[in-house]
Structure formats: C-alpha cells, structure tokens
Amino acid sequence: MKLSRFLPVLAWLPQYDRSTLSRDLLAAVIVTVMLIPQSLAYAMLAGLPPQVGLYASMLPLVLYAVFGSSRTLSVGPVAVSSLMTAAALGKLFEPGSGEYIAGAVLLAVMSGLMLVLMGVFRLGFLANFLSHPVISGFITASGLVIAASQLKHLLGVSNGGHNLLALVGGLYEQLGDVHGPTLAIGAGALVFLLAARRYLQPLLVRLGLAPSTAGMLSKTAPILAVVVTTLVTWGLRLDQAGVAVVGDIPGGLPALVMPSLEMSLWQQLAMSALLISIVGFVESVSVGQTLAAKRRQRIDPDQELVGLGAANLGAGFSGGMPVTGGFSRSVVNFDAGAETPAASAFTAVGIALATLLLTPAIAMLPVATLAATIIVAVISLIDLPALVRTWRYSRADFLAMLATILLTLSYSVEAGIMAGVGLSIGLFLYRTSRPHSAVVGRVPGTEHFRNVCRHEVETRPEMAMLRVDESLYFANARFLEDRVLELVSARPELSNVVLVCPAVNLIDASALESLEAINERLADSGVRLHLSEVKGPVMDRLQGTSFLERLTGQVYLTSFQAWQALSGSAAHPGGTPGSGVPAEQVLAGDVSKNP
Amino acid sequence: MKLSRFLPVLAWLPQYDRSTLSRDLLAAVIVTVMLIPQSLAYAMLAGLPPQVGLYASMLPLVLYAVFGSSRTLSVGPVAVSSLMTAAALGKLFEPGSGEYIAGAVLLAVMSGLMLVLMGVFRLGFLANFLSHPVISGFITASGLVIAASQLKHLLGVSNGGHNLLALVGGLYEQLGDVHGPTLAIGAGALVFLLAARRYLQPLLVRLGLAPSTAGMLSKTAPILAVVVTTLVTWGLRLDQAGVAVVGDIPGGLPALVMPSLEMSLWQQLAMSALLISIVGFVESVSVGQTLAAKRRQRIDPDQELVGLGAANLGAGFSGGMPVTGGFSRSVVNFDAGAETPAASAFTAVGIALATLLLTPAIAMLPVATLAATIIVAVISLIDLPALVRTWRYSRADFLAMLATILLTLSYSVEAGIMAGVGLSIGLFLYRTSRPHSAVVGRVPGTEHFRNVCRHEVETRPEMAMLRVDESLYFANARFLEDRVLELVSARPELSNVVLVCPAVNLIDASALESLEAINERLADSGVRLHLSEVKGPVMDRLQGTSFLERLTGQVYLTSFQAWQALSGSAAHPGGTPGSGVPAEQVLAGDVSKNP
Known part of the structure; x- marks a missing residue:
C-alpha cells in the first residue's frame, strides 16, 4: 500500500484485466492518430526537427504511466511548452542547429530534474503562486504569439521573433513575398480544420454515430488534413514548386542521448527550465484534477511532479524536448474510455510504429499543414473576454492578468509570467498591509x-x-x-x-x-x-x-x-x-x- | 490649518514664546556638545573627512525643523547610515578621495529625492515591510560590524573590509603592528566612556544633581574624552610619535555643492540610496513615535518622509553625508526639555560656531578617541538575546532575523537587509498558502x-x-x-x-x-x-x-x-x-x- 503511493503503477497493474485492456487499446489508437501530427507540429513550433516531437512521444509516455498519479493524462509535446522552449533557445542558438537540439535535450533533462526534486521535497505548492488570472492571461497571450509565429509557414515567407510585435512587424515587411501554392495548402487546411471543429461532430451525429464517438472522431480531423495535403503535394510535385515540406527525417527509434554537462549552459537555461517545469506542472495538474474528479478519483500533486519529472528525463535522454500533460489530448483519451495509464503506454507503441513505418510518407507533408494544425489548436486557448470578467470582479487580479498579457506579447513569455507572479504577490501584500x-x-x-x-x-x-x-x-x-x-x-x-x-x-x-x-x-x-x-x-x-x-x-x-x-x-x-x-x-x- | 500639515513649522512658530525659547536653547547647548564628537566620528566611520560630519549637522537640522513633523527628533549623521554609506562607496572608490566624497554627496541627494518622492506619493507604508526582527537583527549585526571596523583605530593598524569576517581576519594578521601610544589613548578613552555610561549618572546624583540632569550630563562624557585626549596628544606631541590625529581641516562654513549628474553613478548608487533612505526612515519614525507618544503628540509618517528628505537634500547640497534621526541624541534632546524643532535649529547654529572657532583645536584630536566614541555608542545597539526571545515566540521571525544577522556579518549590510525582507515575505506567503x-x-x-x-x-x-x-x-x-x-x-x-x-x-x-x-x-x-x-x-x-x-x-x-x-x-x-x-x-x- 505504501509503495503504491510512490509507484502508482502498482495500484492498477495487478488488477489489470481484458475489458480494461480493450478500452485502453481503443483510446490509444485514437490518441495516436491525434498525436502524430501534433508531435510533428509542436517540434516545428519549438524550432526543432520533426522527429524530436516523435521521440518526445514515446519513452516519456511509458515513464509517466509508471510514476504519474493521473489515470488519464496524456503526456507529450504541448503548444505552450514548445513555445517556451523556442523562446529559451532562440536567444542562444540558431534554430535547428546541433547546439539548438542539444539545448532542447538539456531543457528537458533540467526540467525533469527540477520536477523530481520539487516532488521529493513536496514543493508542489510553489505552483499555487501562479494565480488563475496569471495563467489565463499567459495562455491567451501565448496562443496569440504562437498563432502569429505560424503565419509565416502559411504564407511561405521567412520571419522570426518571439513576441507579437516582432512577428507582426516582420510579416508586414514580407507581404510581397507570399508564396501562392503554400498559401493555398495552408489556408485550405486551416479552413478545413476550423470547419471540422465546428461542423464535423454534428455531421457525424446526423450520420448515426453516438455523440461521444462523433466527438472523438472529429478530433482526428488533423490526420485527415495531413494525409490529403501530403498526397496533393506528392501528386502535384508541389515541393519542387517551392512548397516547404517536412523532408527526409531519420527513421527508426531514438538512441540514448547524453545531455551537455557544460556548466555555463546549465546556468543560462536554469530559469527557462524552471518556468517550463512550473507552467507545465500547473497545466497538467489542472487537467488531471478535472478529469480525476469526473470519476471520483484523486491525483496527488507531489506524485504528479515525480511523474512529469520522470517523463521529462525520459524525453531528454531519448533526444526529445520538454513534455507535459496536454489539455485536448487528455480529454480525448478520457472520452475514448482510457481507464489506466496503460493507454498511454500503448500510445507510445503506436508512435514507435509510426516512426518506424511512416517516416518516408511524412517527408512530403507540407509545413503549412502543420502550421494550420497549430493555429487551430491554440485559437481555442485564447480567452480575451476573461479580461473583462476579471476586471469586473477584482482590479488586482485584472492588473496581474493585464501585465502578464502585455509583457508576454511585447517582450517574452518568461517576462510575462514573472511580471504576473510578482504583481500578484505585490498587490496581495499591499492589500494586507492596509487591512479593512x-x-x-x-x-x-x-x-x-x-x-x-x-x-x-x-x-x-x-x-x-x-x-x-x-x-x-x-x-x-x-x-x-x-x-x-x-x-x-x-x-x-x-x-x-x-x-x-x-x-x-x-x-x-x-x-x-x-x-x-x-x-x-x-x-x-x-x-x-x-x-x-x-x-x-x-x-x-x-x-x-x-x-x-x-x-x-x-x-x-x-x-x-x-x-x-x-x-x-x-x-x-x-x-x-x-x-x-x-x-x-x-x-x-x-x-x-x-x- | 491645511498648510501647517505640509509645513509643520507653521503649527508651532506662531505660538513661540520666551519660556519655550529658554528650554529649547538649553537642549540645543547639550545636544551640540554631544553632536560635535559624534559628527566627527560618524564621518570617519563613513570613510569621509571629519568636516563632512560637521557640514551634515547644520543645514539638515534647519530644514528638518521646517518640514519635519516630530518636535524633538535630532537629525544628523548616525552610526548605521554612516556604515551603509561606507559600504556603498567602499565598493567603488578609495575612501577619502575626491570621488568618494562626491559619492557621499550624491548618496545624500538621492536619498533626499527618494524620501521626498515617497512622502509625496504616500509610500511610507513600504517601510512596514522591514519587520521588527529584521530591523533588530540588522542593527545588532551593524553594531558588531561597526565596532569591529573601529578596532583598527584603537590599535593603530591599517585594516579594511565591510563585513565581520574580513575585519576580524585582517586584524588578526596585523596584531604584531599594534601601536602602543595609540592603544593607550584609545583604550583609555574606551574605559572612561564605558565607566561614564555606567557610573557617571549615579555619581552625579550622589553629588546632589537631579537624576534627569545627571542623566543628560553623563551623555556629554564623550566631549570630555575628546578634550582630555586632545590636550594630552598636544602636550606630549604624540602625533609626532605616530598617534593618528584628525589633522587640519578646513575652517569656515560649507559652500554650495552640486551633486554629480553622471548617469552611471546614479545607477550604481540607486539601490544603496534606497536602502539608506528606508532604514533611516524606519529608525527616525520609531524614535519619533516613541517620543511623541510620551507627550501625547502624533507624528505623520508621510510628512516625516518629506522632512527627512529635505534634510538629506540639505546635507547633499552643503557637502555633507546622508543623515537621519538618531536615537540617543533625540532622547537627550527630549530629556533636556526641547519643546519645538527650534532646538534643532539652535543646535545647527552651535555646530556652525564650533566649525568656525574650534577647527584648529580639533586638528590634535586622536582618531582613537573617536573610535572609542563610536564603539561605546554602538555597543548599546547590540541585542543578541533578542534572537532567543524571537526564537521562543516565532520560528519564522527568528529565521528572518538570523538570516539578516548572518548575511550582514558575513557579506554586506545591503545583502543582510534584502535577505531579511525577502525571507519575511516568503515565509508569510508560505504560511498563508497552507492555512489553518x-x-x-x-x-x-x-x-x-x-x-x-x-x-x-x-x-x-x-x-x-x-x-x-x-x-x-x-x-x-x-x-x-x-x-x-x-x-x-x-x-x-x-x-x-x-x-x-x-x-x-x-x-x-x-x-x-x-x-x-x-x-x-x-x-x-x-x-x-x-x-x-x-x-x-x-x-x-x-x-x-x-x-x-x-x-x-x-x-x-x-x-x-x-x-x-x-x-x-x-x-x-x-x-x-x-x-x-x-x-x-x-x-x-x-x-x-x-x-
């Protein structure tokens, strides 16, 4: 009993039976189909080669299944962590370079170590200092920055920057260079995905599917967009017409990677790794708690730290990038009937098979399709009306939220979070210093x-x-x-x-x-x-x-x-x-x- | 009525009468006698020429009399501010050099500006974040550092450093170089001052003086030590035997000094000036409130900021150093019967007369005597049993106090304060994050x-x-x-x-x-x-x-x-x-x- 607290796998594995297996397998198939384009897209968002996203979707899932306390959390690359990875590494290295990739590995390893240490020392309460308005503001602003950063792939122009001002300014200058075929594919995928999100579920229901099944299937629309645009690109030889494609990626499973031991690099990345850890932890725990409550289960925040830490260590040592529990995938996993973390382990097997078998096909996948996938995923994160709701209830919370948004948009994601946390604490102290x-x-x-x-x-x-x-x-x-x-x-x-x-x-x-x-x-x-x-x-x-x-x-x-x-x-x-x-x-x- | 709130001088000057004048004059004479050696000593402690201490004891007193809200606070150079000045400037310049003196002027001006601005924007509450245990720990540790820093003058050796470890280590290496005549004068003055503190008042009472008069007179013992050791040094030509003396100092009143406008220097000194301002403000307000309460008067903390700010601006522009309200002098001023800030203005006149008339005599004053004065003054600030009392009542307060003391002793006064404040706030937040x-x-x-x-x-x-x-x-x-x-x-x-x-x-x-x-x-x-x-x-x-x-x-x-x-x-x-x-x-x- 005691051991199962520190090794949650022991709580469910002994009772594992055939009916649980079949439900977990079904969920794994659906999540795998959803995760393939996401892992490629989030690797691209992080400035990394596509296979890094696949690597981060294998070993981490297995390790989380052993150490994590949530039964249904789907761990892997997510949008916000990928953006934070890009922001941390973009200051130091050329995206896609060997140093950049080594930096991503180190970020994952450092995040993993920090999370495990926080779990061992029961420091999960530190995450509480990220208030709801700060998180909400940060996610909204990150969503805007991510969407803006992907527009260049939709338009077929080159453009960089880690805040909204730089991104929009850069795009404006290059409007004349827009590449027609790329825009056609990207805009097509975008429109399809947006339409699928709104109309696919009702359509499937009208076709006679159960609403929950229809909901799950509609979440797999991105794989359809991937398949169709890849076939079109391949059939029309659009890559030779200048449409950017993913290109050849190494097949096969990841090898063991040793992280850099260079002290100065650890120092440079420490603050970024800490923020990636805490933001990822907060995202995971809130998803995990919501899902656990629906089935009257509980999750243990300190054990979650250990589980996410193990997942990130696994990501780093297998050449991946920082991972955490994603919102939309976890919900799909839950709705698809996943009962135990074994579903995640099966998903890892699915991704491994895809890596072994599908990499030749992925070479012709247009980058614009991935960009459209990312944009559609993050649009749902943007919640600007929350600013108004918060203003109505509490001026102090509004100020913290606004500062987070403005600094994230205009300066950097790290500055945004730190300003929000600092302001929340400052305003709380100010308030208690002049009590009613x-x-x-x-x-x-x-x-x-x-x-x-x-x-x-x-x-x-x-x-x-x-x-x-x-x-x-x-x-x-x-x-x-x-x-x-x-x-x-x-x-x-x-x-x-x-x-x-x-x-x-x-x-x-x-x-x-x-x-x-x-x-x-x-x-x-x-x-x-x-x-x-x-x-x-x-x-x-x-x-x-x-x-x-x-x-x-x-x-x-x-x-x-x-x-x-x-x-x-x-x-x-x-x-x-x-x-x-x-x-x-x-x-x-x-x-x-x-x- | 409204105007007198911002210009407190208007509240008392119209009612000024002859009986008040006579009481204020008596207090001024006693405080002047006490302030002459103190101003010289604290200038030395700050690493500045002695006349800087005298300059800081004229114009600032007059300005505080106009703008300050306490009736009896005695403003001028004090031990802790002088130590902080030395710590701030010692990192940048050679003590006693032209740049060092200009730095002291700039610190005074910047402190003055900050205090006035804090007063105008009613930011006096910021001082509340210096908790009692942090202040108490800081004063105790500063007292130890100050006492250690003066030992070199008592022993006639050269030694530097701004924390206890450096000071004690440096002294240990130079024990062989102790200068006999200097030690004789210094130890003599020290023993005399310690004895005077303990036995002079009872002795004077037994000689028939009223206890309060005896108490005040016993506080003027330092001037006796100054006169006697100066006469001995002059009579025995001890300065030629290697006893360090104050030496020639410029006679006459201070001229108007323009502070440096070099931006980089302002930046380098900003944090130091802020801490000197806040610590000085806290010290002043607590003395001022204690004394005001005894006569059922009130002081206005925001107006105090303006008063102290004006005093520091005055100190800077007349070539002085940062000033604040001192504890022992204010108590003497109060006990001597000072009724209005006019007593301070008269004290300024007294210091001006001393500067004009006594500077030739001060040349033969041994530095060791001033060091003894400082040591005796700060010994009373050291309150190590407070650590035990605080430990018994509250572990959190104890930790903040201990961190302040240890960092002040081992690293720097600024690090000590910041660690104490940071830890107090951190522990408070931690506590409220896990409520009962x-x-x-x-x-x-x-x-x-x-x-x-x-x-x-x-x-x-x-x-x-x-x-x-x-x-x-x-x-x-x-x-x-x-x-x-x-x-x-x-x-x-x-x-x-x-x-x-x-x-x-x-x-x-x-x-x-x-x-x-x-x-x-x-x-x-x-x-x-x-x-x-x-x-x-x-x-x-x-x-x-x-x-x-x-x-x-x-x-x-x-x-x-x-x-x-x-x-x-x-x-x-x-x-x-x-x-x-x-x-x-x-x-x-x-x-x-x-x-």
Missing part, C-alpha cells in the same frame, strides 16, 4: 457582532469593539497602532477597547510589539484593552509571552461574553485588570489537544 | 462556534461547519478544494457543508473559481454548500458574480442561523437550493452604505 477594520456592535437579539456602518446594531458609549480583518504581521503592525489610537482619541469617554479577533490568523513578533505598545498607551489614558475570539493557534503562541501578563484587560472566548462583562459598568466586573485567568483558558476545555 | 482550518461546533448554550478538537462543542452528523482561517487567494485556492473534498469523502453521511468565513478577508478570482468548483463537485455528491459570517467587503464583491446564483445553499449572516436552519432536517428548511434571496441581503439592513 470595522467598529462592530451587537445584532439585536443575537450574540453576533457586525460593522456599525452596515448593520443596525447596539453599541455602548464607554466601550468600543474593533474588528481587524487581517492577520497581524509586520506589514500592518503600525497600521493597527494608528487605528486604535485614532479610535481612542476620537472617543474620550471610552474606558474599554475590545479587539475582536476572529480574522486574526497570526500575530507575528512585530505585531506583538505593536500590541504591547497599544496596551501601554491605552493604560496611560486609563483605557483597558481586551481581546475576544482569539483562535486556538494564535492563543497558543500568546500563552508564553509577557503580553498576556501585562494586558490591562481580559481575553474573552466570545465577543458576547466581552459585551456582557463590560457592559455599562465602570466597576470592571470579571476581575481587576491583569489579574485572574484569561477567559479563554477557563472556557477552552481541552486546550492544545490539537492545534 | 478547523471543523467547528456550537459551544453549548451560546451562539458561538469553535474548533471541535479544542472545545467541548455540539455537532450534527449530517452537517459540517468548516472554518478556514485565512483569506482565500491564489496561493491557497487549491488547498481549500482539497480540504473540503477530503472532509466530504471522509463523512459520506454529510448533506450540508457550511464554510464559516469570519477570517476570510478577501476572495480573489482564483479562489472564486475554486469555490465554484467546490460547489459543483459537492452538488454532484448531493451535498449543499453554504457560507456564513461573510464580511461586508467580501459580500459586496460576491454580489455581482454568478457564484451566488449557482450556490446550492444559502449565505447566512451568522453561523448560528445556519445551524438552526440546517439542523437535523433533511427537508432543507429555509428555501429550496439556489432559490430565495441570500440571508445576508435580508438581514444586512443598510448594506453597502460604508464598505
């Missing part, structure tokens, strides 16, 4: 206390109950001092101040000093300071400090007890200042049994 | 709900009330999903889950998506999701979203209402799922009047 606080009063007839400005509540002139809506820590410690002293100076009749603490999840050393200062200054003005609704973990810490001894008032379990004890009497019922056991201790019962 | 949460139940006989593991509370098998002790934002959004689904899978009999939200101060876009996912997944399992105690500002945001429409349960104003409505009935009293106006709206009364 409210003077509260009793909701009549209840033991509940709410903001005096929002609700009709009872208050008493000689006591103020202040609820601070944030953990008390260094960034807002001084704010609390200001807020309390302001309150007391505005209401000279006050004799008791109660800090209502249900939202205080932490009091750090800086805030503790502020509380001590507040207690002393209030004491000088003849005002007693009390706390109420201090939560267990916070109280545990305060117990050991001198603050509780010096506190002029009491710690009440509930605000209502504070209200009753302090109501209207100047005689301080409930004990003299600083004396007696704090109420929390009296009422808490079995304190500290479980923090 | 508790299943709560009803404290019997009350409307209050507490952790079932800590308190004897009532619960019901078919409903779970989960209190999440943190704002819900991107870093913990996935955690919440895991926590709720884990709870539901562990208790199959559940039909209602209430998220108790008094500690939720923010729900950002990522967390909103998580809540939507939770709501859907619970609905699939036949469990309804409810919220209770959602605070006003959080509810305001949720109002506009589709989440509230899709929510299978209700939003209750109080947890007790949720408890009553959901208790034991499978018939869902209080409305069918998703229908009806959420309770919050019904009960809130005048919602949104005041967020």
